[in-house]
Amino acid sequence: MSTHNIVFDIGGMRFRSGIVDDEGRLTNQVAFESHTLPKEIVEHITRIVESNALIARDPIVGIAIGGMVETNGGVTSGAMNMFEFPLLERLQLRYPVVVLNDAKAAALAESRFNPNLREKSSFVLMTVSAGIGGGVVINGELYEGHTGVAGEVGHMIIDRGQNAYCRLGHRGCLDALASGRAVNNRLKQFWREGHWTQFEREVELRDLPQLLAQCDGMAHRLVEEAGKWIGAGVMHIIRVVDPCEIVFKGYLMTELWQYIHPSIASVLASYERGIPLSLSSLGENVGLIGAGIAAERLRESLAKV
Numbered sequence: 001m002s003t004h005n006i007v008f009d010i011g012g013m014r015f016r017s018g019i020v021d022d023e024g025r026l027t028n029q030v031a032f033e034s035h036t037l038p039k040e041i042v043e044h045i046t047r048i049v050e051s052n053a054l055i056a057r058d059p060i061v062g063i064a065i066g067g068m069v070e071t072n073g074g075v076t077s078g079a080m081n082m083f084e085f086p087l088l089e090r091l092q093l094r095y096p097v098v099v100l101n102d103a104k105a106a107a108l109a110e111s112r113f114n115p116n117l118r119e120k121s122s123f124v125l126m127t128v129s130a131g132i133g134g135g136v137v138i139n140g141e142l143y144e145g146h147t148g149v150a151g152e153v154g155h156m157i158i159d160r161g162q163n164a165y166c167r168l169g170h171r172g173c174l175d176a177l178a179s180g181r182a183v184n185n186r187l188k189q190f191w192r193e194g195h196w197t198q199f200e201r202e203v204e205l206r207d208l209p210q211l212l213a214q215c216d217g218m219a220h221r222l223v224e225e226a227g228k229w230i231g232a233g234v235m236h237i238i239r240v241v242d243p244c245e246i247v248f249k250g251y252l253m254t255e256l257w258q259y260i261h262p263s264i265a266s267v268l269a270s271y272e273r274g275i276p277l278s279l280s281s282l283g284e285n286v287g288l289i290g291a292g293i294a295a296e297r298l299r300e301s302l303a304k305v
Ligand SMILES: [Zn+2]
Pocket: 154, 155, 156, 166, 167, 168, 169, 170, 173, 174, 175, 176
């Protein structure tokens, strides 16, 4: 008999939930834009678990969240203003709960359901959304590291000479240079400096596809620069992990792939072996499906106790 779990994917701006079975099939999906406080996120989760528990029998709750998540379920720095927030501890639910980073959840989902990766023992998933994160799969297993924060590729220092800081205060890390947040800040700055006067308000990330489609030189240079920084990050990953493939997800990749892929690939052109770069095969549900796999893994480990 199939099992069902209640799953969440909490990103920088979007809150998703659903029920997923052990074959990765999703139902009862809810998604809304949200930028709220950790306390309210706890309330959202609690309310949705209570209503979905009427449908999903004996569920495990799987929560994928953008940000640095330790093995104890604490969020060091994450989506929805979570800083040093003990998410797992604050959730007083009647069911077992697992909390993991959203890129790691996506890596679990790709590892299991992406047909192109089934024969590939080692790959790295990189998410480039509001922030940049990663999930490392080695010999078919998600590598979590000593404290659970392995694969945080966004905080690799790429260029300390740049006057750009991430939310953790690192100067010149990949997140500070090429995340959606970083690109958004640069767009706004250019607009304030007098560029793109056709817009009567600050230019934001959501305007970028339109500018690129109009062959705006400045927008193209900005994306090319972000791509080159991401390429430098990918090169570091390759040197340490030697993966078979790099899989990307997140807004900057899914929406801008045709523009950003060539500049990432140009940095990697010097890599003697070459490496496939691809987009996530599971689309926007990848985090929810991965949270379901993490929930199943918790179910199996609890059954052994
Ligand atoms: Zn950083």
